Amino acid sequence: MHRQKENIIKSLFFLNGLLVVIALLGIFLLLLFNALPTFKDVKFSEFIFRANWNPSAYLESSYGILSQVVSTLMVTIGSLIIAVPLGIGTAAYLSDVASPRVREIAKPIVEILAGIPSVVIGFLGIVLVGPLIAKATGNYSGLNALNGSVLLAVMSLPTIVSLSEDALGSVPKSYTEASLALGGNPWQTLIRVKIPAASSGILAATMLGMGRAIGETMTVLMATGNAPAMPKSFLEPVRTMTATIAIELGEVPYYTTHFHSLFAIGLVLFIFTFILNLVSDIILHRYEKRMRV
Amino acid sequence: MDQIKVQVKDFNFFYGQAQCLKNISLDIMTHEVTSIIGPSGCGKSTFLRCLNRMNDLIISTRTEGTILIDGTNIYEKDLDVVKLRKKVGMVFQKPNPFPKSIFENAAYGLKINGLKDKNLLAEKVEQSLKNAALWGEVKDRLNDNAFKLSGGQQQRLCVARALAIEPEVILMDEPASALDPIATAKLEELIVHLKERYTIVIVTHNMQQAARISDVTVFLMQGELVEHGKTSEIFTRPMKKVTEEYITGRFG
Numbered sequence: 001m002h003r004q005k006e007n008i009i010k011s012l013f014f015l016n017g018l019l020v021v022i023a024l025l026g027i028f029l030l031l032l033f034n035a036l037p038t039f040k041d042v043k044f045s046e047f048i049f050r051a052n053w054n055p056s057a058y059l060e061s062s063y064g065i066l067s068q069v070v071s072t073l074m075v076t077i078g079s080l081i082i083a084v085p086l087g088i089g090t091a092a093y094l095s096d097v098a099s100p101r102v103r104e105i106a107k108p109i110v111e112i113l114a115g116i117p118s119v120v121i122g123f124l125g126i127v128l129v130g131p132l133i134a135k136a137t138g139n140y141s142g143l144n145a146l147n148g149s150v151l152l153a154v155m156s157l158p159t160i161v162s163l164s165e166d167a168l169g170s171v172p173k174s175y176t177e178a179s180l181a182l183g184g185n186p187w188q189t190l191i192r193v194k195i196p197a198a199s200s201g202i203l204a205a206t207m208l209g210m211g212r213a214i215g216e217t218m219t220v221l222m223a224t225g226n227a228p229a230m231p232k233s234f235l236e237p238v239r240t241m242t243a244t245i246a247i248e249l250g251e252v253p254y255y256t257t258h259f260h261s262l263f264a265i266g267l268v269l270f271i272f273t274f275i276l277n278l279v280s281d282i283i284l285h286r287y288e289k290r291m292r293v
Numbered sequence: 294m295d296q297i298k299v300q301v302k303d304f305n306f307f308y309g310q311a312q313c314l315k316n317i318s319l320d321i322m323t324h325e326v327t328s329i330i331g332p333s334g335c336g337k338s339t340f341l342r343c344l345n346r347m348n349d350l351i352i353s354t355r356t357e358g359t360i361l362i363d364g365t366n367i368y369e370k371d372l373d374v375v376k377l378r379k380k381v382g383m384v385f386q387k388p389n390p391f392p393k394s395i396f397e398n399a400a401y402g403l404k405i406n407g408l409k410d411k412n413l414l415a416e417k418v419e420q421s422l423k424n425a426a427l428w429g430e431v432k433d434r435l436n437d438n439a440f441k442l443s444g445g446q447q448q449r450l451c452v453a454r455a456l457a458i459e460p461e462v463i464l465m466d467e468p469a470s471a472l473d474p475i476a477t478a479k480l481e482e483l484i485v486h487l488k489e490r491y492t493i494v495i496v497t498h499n500m501q502q503a504a505r506i507s508d509v510t511v512f513l514m515q516g517e518l519v520e521h522g523k524t525s526e527i528f529t530r531p532m533k534k535v536t537e538e539y540i541t542g543r544f545g
Binding site: 183 | 345347350375376378379382383385387389390392393401402404405406455458
């Protein structure tokens with residue numbers, strides 16, 4: 001009787017776990033099957049390597065997503081260039097410089113930043129960051145890749161700060177002591193011992209922050225100007241993959257090539273984030289193993 | 294030989310409200326091994342860490358009295374702690390090499406001191422590894438991660454790391470407690486060898502170890518200095534009864 005109960009509970013939890021896998025697989029298959037018909041009309045190489053996206057052209061439609069991939073990467077990498085130094089700096093401050101009291105107050109505040117809805121961040125991009133950029137660069141509009149990078153940096157900071165701080169905090173105290181006992185000052189100890197020892201944790205934090213930035217839709221949709229052309233600089237408007245899907249899927253006739261191609265974009269995005277998550281997971285795992293020594 | 298290196302005068306140490314060291318006065322001689330013994334929690338490690346001000350890292354601690362090293366009070370207000378720690382090296386209870394290569398570990402102290410010359414660096418690393426009796430075992434794999442070494446080798450690497458910056462005093466906090474008997478024997482041999490050039494203060498739980506390697510033994514109990522003197526005398530004719538009881542293993 002008891003054994004039976006145990007087994008029921010066991011299989012219940014197993015089903016719970018299975019549900020996640022099924023959902024993931026389901027989404028992947030849904031994307032895949034809706035995306036595949038695209039390639040009846042469009043060559044795969046053209047889809048990936050052509051920069052021209054114009055599905056509703058009067059004469060001949062074109063379905064090249066290269067400019068969108070480049071836009072997405074630009075905005076994402078731009079955000080990392082801003083967020084990683086800032087994030088590591090903040091994490092180092094929290095873990096090494098701040099008093100425990102300041103840390104206890106500041107860290108949750110940084111984490112709350114993650115809870116601000118992306119619409120609100122996008123709004124700030126339009127009314128605050130955009131005009132600032134326009135003023136600083138002398139351009140007519142500040143809705144461009146740089147704007148998106150700044151906003152995504154703000155959005156990925158909490159992840160990077162919080163996880164990097166965890167990584168720095170879990171560097172064994174014996175390393176710090178050893179460095180100080182050898183006449184190292186706190187700065188040298190941080191740069192030469194603590195950050196290298198926490199490097200895989202910081203890298204994983206960066207990857208997760210990047211995952212957040214790459215999939216973000218609303219903010220970039222609002223703040224980057226959405227011109228579906230190949231961007232030449234950070235001061236030009238860009239349109240990311242996510243923005244394209246969000247803008248066009250609502251109005252596209254069902255089961256047309258255009259409809260399917262949007263799913264194909266989704267599939268590309270899915271593969272991007274999947275690889276990112278996988279890589280950061282592997283790094284984190286390696287890091288935990290090394291810390292156990 | 295009979296030069297005073299470290300002079301502790303009426304030294305008190307407080308952790309919050311609790312007083313961990315009470316009125317310690319003690320002279321430590323140059324080129325001698327001084328071992329500090331006593332039951333757990335008596336303040337041995339605390340005392341040792343007062344000598345290079347490692348206790349500064351713990352908040353809400355307070356000291357009274359003075360510790361003079363070569364005549365300078367190390368608790369003076371504007372004393373450069375970084376300089377002090379270069380002069381007073383430390384080896385910890387558990388081997389704690391950095392997660393770097395063997396070479397990088399031994400070179401760390403030199404590098405943070407601004408030594409950039411690669412040849413000089415290699416030379417000094419080799420010398421300190423030789424001094425720590427580790428060179429023969431690692432000379433062909435200096436670029437291996439230090440974690441690949443055995444515990445005893447790691448601890449000798451930590452000694453080498455401390456020796457590289459040419460300190461004058463070396464503090465050792467139960468350096469053999471995580472080692473097996475053979476590694477311990479090697480380390481003890483090394484300590485006896487090192488005292489020709491350095492002043493060594495070692496905390497130990499192991500009575501035989503104190504008897505084997507030290508010239509002077511200091512017995513601490515509940516933060517008080519009960520007795521100190523030549524090791525041979527402390528171990529054969531202790532002045533106080535508690536000392537005898539502790540040494541013979543009746544408590545502690």
